[in-house]
Amino acid sequence: MEKYLQVKATNPEILEKAENGGAVTSLLKFLLESNTVEGVLNIKKEKDVYDGIPTFTTDPDELIETAGSLHCAPTMISDIIARHLKDEKIAVTTKPCDAMAIDEIIKRCGINRDNVYMIGLNCGGTVQPIVAEKMIKLFYDINPEEVVSEEINKGKFIVELADGTEKSVKIDDLEDEGYGRRENCQRCELKIPRKADVACGNWGSSKGYTFVEINTPKGEQLIQNAIDNGYIEAKEASEKQIKIRKKVENIMIKMAKKTQKKQLIKEYPDEMSEIFTRCLKCYRCRDVCPVCNCKVCSLEKPYYEEDPFAEPDPLMLHAIRMGHMAFSCINCGQCEDVCPMEIPLSKIFQKVQLKYREETGYISGVTEDKPMMYSGEKEEIVE
Structure with a gap:
């Protein structure tokens, strides 16, 4: 569905603290105060703008602490929901990569979409x-x-x-x-999280308003309820504003594709054997991946155990991960961020994912159906 609004908070404190109209904070506040959700998962600034951490709150008054953008907080939240909040009714703010990861876990029955209100945040990248x-x-x-x-x-x-x-x-x-911006953000083609119920941002917005794209009937009802209860005021976006927003989005997508050609020029997997000899088998890439949430990891099954005194075979580790995850890679870059040996993991995985997209048409975190390579075993998701 295509419906575009200019939205502004009615709460003066939110208007002062938030950015571009305060729509996100106002919607979260309405969801909590109306008991539509039990809690809100968001990112909060701690000591400074470089220190953004995930926070889960059930107190509407605490939401003001999460207002405003934090581009220096490239934190993922999908696996927090899958591991700790899957049985609760929650609202969550989602960058495009967060929304993609949630979508991939939903396909694996790890998150119940009915329990989650996704408030999307347009994103040009994080630092x-x-x-x-x-x-x-x-x-x-x-x-x-x-x-x-x-x-x-x-x-x-x-x-x-x-x-x-x-x-x-x-x-x-x-x-x-x-x-x-982080290199993976420079390569990212998804700038507006249309899998979220609403997608919010400043591209094309009037001064003091948030530009909101309504993506689901759930999102449409949320906006209407927030208006009816006095949390926000809204007006239709003009054709000019819609065109400006689309132009910004298209420019950023073109830049991302151009950067992909530059950053993904190396031939993978031809060089994989040499690259992965640096691997320490610390498993940080697996542990930080926002989509990799299997109940029992294949890498921990008895038939993959190695002699603790033998030289490790890191290629086997990454080949198994690639077989399970490359087609669902959302290019969040978390694996590469935490790798102590600076292995270009996200570049390798994205290159494989783009090839899979070319062959099958499947776009990770965007396509409605499950990937063609999906197997029933991958529904053994974390409890």
């Missing part, structure tokens, strides 16, 4: 916290601790200081020097 601090020192010539908020807008990474002044640098200039 690693340590990289962001170094980047701000180098390119902005300011102390990173002085930054009180940040945003990515109109092709720039913008930081705001406590005195209200702003400084910005073009994303392209930052990325040409090896800074800016």
